[in-house]
Amino acid sequence: MISTLGRFTMVLALGIALYGAIVSILGVRRRKPALIESGRGAVFAVFGLATFAVLLMEAALVGRDFSIQYVARNASLGTPLLYTVIALWGALEGSILLWIWILALMSLLAVVIEGRRNREAIPYATAVLLSISAFFLFLAAFPANPFAAIFPPPADGRGPNPLLQNHPLMAIHPPCLYAGYVGWSVPYAFAMAALMTGRLGEEWIRTVRRWSIVAWGFLTVGVILGGWWSYEVLGWGGYWAWDPVENASLLPWLTGTAFLHSIMIQERRKMLKVWNLALIITTFALTIFGTFLTRSGILSSVHAFSESTIGPMFLAFIGVILLVSFGLLVYRSDGLKAEGDLDSLVSRETAFLMNNLLLLGFAFAVFLGTLFPLISEAVRGVKVSVGEPFFNKVNVPIGLVLIFLMAIGPLIAWRRASLDSLRRNFSLPLLLAFLGTGVSSILGVRGLYPLLAFSLAMFAAATVIQEFARGVRARRQISGEGYLTALSNLTKRSRRRYGGLIVHLGVVLVVIGITASTVFRLEKEVSLKRGESMHLGRYQVRFDDLTAWQEAHRFVVQGTFTVLNANRQVAEMRPAKRFYPSEQQPIGTVDVRSTPREDLYLILSSFTQDGASATLKVLIRPLVMWIWIGGAVMALGALVAIWPDRRVLVAEPVKERVAWQPGRS
Amino acid sequence: MEYLIAALLVFLALTPVIAPFLRAREEPPPQPGHAELQELLGEKQTLYAAIKEVEFDYQAGKLALEDYQQTRHSYEQRAVALLEQIDRLSEGRGVKDARSRKEQSR
Numbered sequence: 001m002i003s004t005l006g007r008f009t010m011v012l013a014l015g016i017a018l019y020g021a022i023v024s025i026l027g028v029r030r031r032k033p034a035l036i037e038s039g040r041g042a043v044f045a046v047f048g049l050a051t052f053a054v055l056l057m058e059a060a061l062v063g064r065d066f067s068i069q070y071v072a073r074n075a076s077l078g079t080p081l082l083y084t085v086i087a088l089w090g091a092l093e094g095s096i097l098l099w100i101w102i103l104a105l106m107s108l109l110a111v112v113i114e115g116r117r118n119r120e121a122i123p124y125a126t127a128v129l130l131s132i133s134a135f136f137l138f139l140a141a142f143p144a145n146p147f148a149a150i151f152p153p154p155a156d157g158r159g160p161n162p163l164l165q166n167h168p169l170m171a172i173h174p175p176c177l178y179a180g181y182v183g184w185s186v187p188y189a190f191a192m193a194a195l196m197t198g199r200l201g202e203e204w205i206r207t208v209r210r211w212s213i214v215a216w217g218f219l220t221v222g223v224i225l226g227g228w229w230s231y232e233v234l235g236w237g238g239y240w241a242w243d244p245v246e247n248a249s250l251l252p253w254l255t256g257t258a259f260l261h262s263i264m265i266q267e268r269r270k271m272l273k274v275w276n277l278a279l280i281i282t283t284f285a286l287t288i289f290g291t292f293l294t295r296s297g298i299l300s301s302v303h304a305f306s307e308s309t310i311g312p313m314f315l316a317f318i319g320v321i322l323l324v325s326f327g328l329l330v331y332r333s334d335g336l337k338a339e340g341d342l343d344s345l346v347s348r349e350t351a352f353l354m355n356n357l358l359l360l361g362f363a364f365a366v367f368l369g370t371l372f373p374l375i376s377e378a379v380r381g382v383k384v385s386v387g388e389p390f391f392n393k394v395n396v397p398i399g400l401v402l403i404f405l406m407a408i409g410p411l412i413a414w415r416r417a418s419l420d421s422l423r424r425n426f427s428l429p430l431l432l433a434f435l436g437t438g439v440s441s442i443l444g445v446r447g448l449y450p451l452l453a454f455s456l457a458m459f460a461a462a463t464v465i466q467e468f469a470r471g472v473r474a475r476r477q478i479s480g481e482g483y484l485t486a487l488s489n490l491t492k493r494s495r496r497r498y499g500g501l502i503v504h505l506g507v508v509l510v511v512i513g514i515t516a517s518t519v520f521r522l523e524k525e526v527s528l529k530r531g532e533s534m535h536l537g538r539y540q541v542r543f544d545d546l547t548a549w550q551e552a553h554r555f556v557v558q559g560t561f562t563v564l565n566a567n568r569q570v571a572e573m574r575p576a577k578r579f580y581p582s583e584q585q586p587i588g589t590v591d592v593r594s595t596p597r598e599d600l601y602l603i604l605s606s607f608t609q610d611g612a613s614a615t616l617k618v619l620i621r622p623l624v625m626w627i628w629i630g631g632a633v634m635a636l637g638a639l640v641a642i643w644p645d646r647r648v649l650v651a652e653p654v655k656e657r658v659a660w661q662p663g664r665s
Numbered sequence: 666m667e668y669l670i671a672a673l674l675v676f677l678a679l680t681p682v683i684a685p686f687l688r689a690r691e692e693p694p695p696q697p698g699h700a701e702l703q704e705l706l707g708e709k710q711t712l713y714a715a716i717k718e719v720e721f722d723y724q725a726g727k728l729a730l731e732d733y734q735q736t737r738h739s740y741e742q743r744a745v746a747l748l749e750q751i752d753r754l755s756e757g758r759g760v761k762d763a764r765s766r767k768e769q770s771r
Contacts, residue, residue: 001667004667005671008674016678016679016682035685037685037688038683038685040685041682041683041685042681044681049678117703119699120699199704203700203704206711267711268711413728413732413736414715414719415735416732417732418732420731420732421728424726424727424729425727471721471725474724474725494714494718494721497718
């Protein structure tokens, strides 16, 4: 029954999505409010149906209904409940179902929240959102049907991929990443609505600003959590491997970050109108490209789903998006002329423009490196991959300049900055950066890039702290508030600005974490007999025991190691190997002792059958925790930036009175 | 049972789609000029925020007097032009009359 109902739900939702897209356009063209409302109703209906489909799939998974092929492949009688529930996004078909649900939810929120404010744009945006939904619903209804039945049903299922049932982060990383990908559909839809209506002023920018930050925030959290999952689960001690699927998530993040900066130039200076639309189209297309890479099997990746037939459909969809969107952009190009010019090279506009060019350069290098195996295969008939050295060589210098621009951007005045302003803003941060470079050098940092990374991070942190400190001081002078009240009110009165600065602080933490954990990384692999110890850094690691036991869904072999620091026991760590019936190779389970200072990372490489000896790989990676904290700070900054401003909510734009007159402050 | 659930699903899914056609009163589509006015008012809000920001930056000691005066002047010039545009458009739509009536009644 679940199979039939599930498929029926997908087909019904597809029909309603197509209907809604068509009547929304017809309604606005023929000025028929009932048609527009009916299109809006379709958004509600699609959300309801998508929710029902997700619940059906969860019922099948939790009920272990092995007559559903997806359940038979991704659940088993022995799989714990948490991993059974999250098996929804553990494979291709289920992940598309989750995608559909998140898209339906985002569409619903967009229609409800923006419905009143953007009455002219909303039918077009609805049509675009429903068209995107229709594409994914088509996939779920036909080539990637998650409800496909299997006969006769097996007595037990295969269970999820072992890597996906090895860490609870799998419960939040994919949904966050999908929300980040899907979230860009809303800004894209409003950008398309602006192009369709010809209303190409700043109204669409104001609408998409908040939605872009939401998508960007989710994408940031998704990418950082992906790194964390990789670090905790894949067992190689790293968090980023420039894997094609990792790169695919970074691409829209880079172009999206560029967009979030360049829209400020459009708001303030009415410049970069074409650029901003191109960026939002590119970002959206890259989110679809990311799903294509993950789901087509075109490039091998530890994060990719198995090969499928839907790859060409994704390519066709990307083609249509690019053709229609850029076609509209060209068609409307007359109304997209810049109304201002760059007044000076020393201005915030220039800094943001440079930041945009570098982010795009970074994205292009990642794109090229990711697709290089395909390009080389097409040209030379051999798949040649470019690895970490290529990405680091190209992107590290770009990244360093980006940190520099991130530091100076918010401090330079719009239009032009005089020497006096520059001196006021940069004297102290520069001094601190030089001091930081000296301290880093004394602490043993060597090499141009690591030294630059630390000093630029210091510089950027100092500029952010200085901004907050000056703001608080000014508020205290004006209103006599206490420090905390002044800080709180400062942030509340300009959430976007200070939210952005908090994001910058998060980036600084991430940069420090990445640099320190790379530069000061220590590692050693040794075979130990029971009772023997090895030394690495300030730690002594002693092999105590090896135990093994059978669990419902796997066989576990676990080592026990005592960690000592200056002859004092600081931890007992238990790296393991887990043997799943469906996998030929065991899955390593690392044990990580995380502290703000450093991570101690233990990998059980191998062991003898009798358990008398084990080969252990030990890594010390300083400041790794600050990468995750930095990610959380970035998410917090995004949250501060999008938090609704009560003063704006109260103001009804059309009815409001003129509150300010020139010459009066 | 399967058919019953499917029928119920169709009914529930079609309700929000069909309901707008059955409603007696329809909300009229936005009037011409509504979007332009909203656009200008939104821009005015952005400009207003920019002026406050530049003022605050000056008070915080971030901007030199020369930069402050120059930036503020350029924003003010834009604001004057913008307010004139808003007034023209509001007059056209009768909003100004409604506003003055409202003010008189206070």
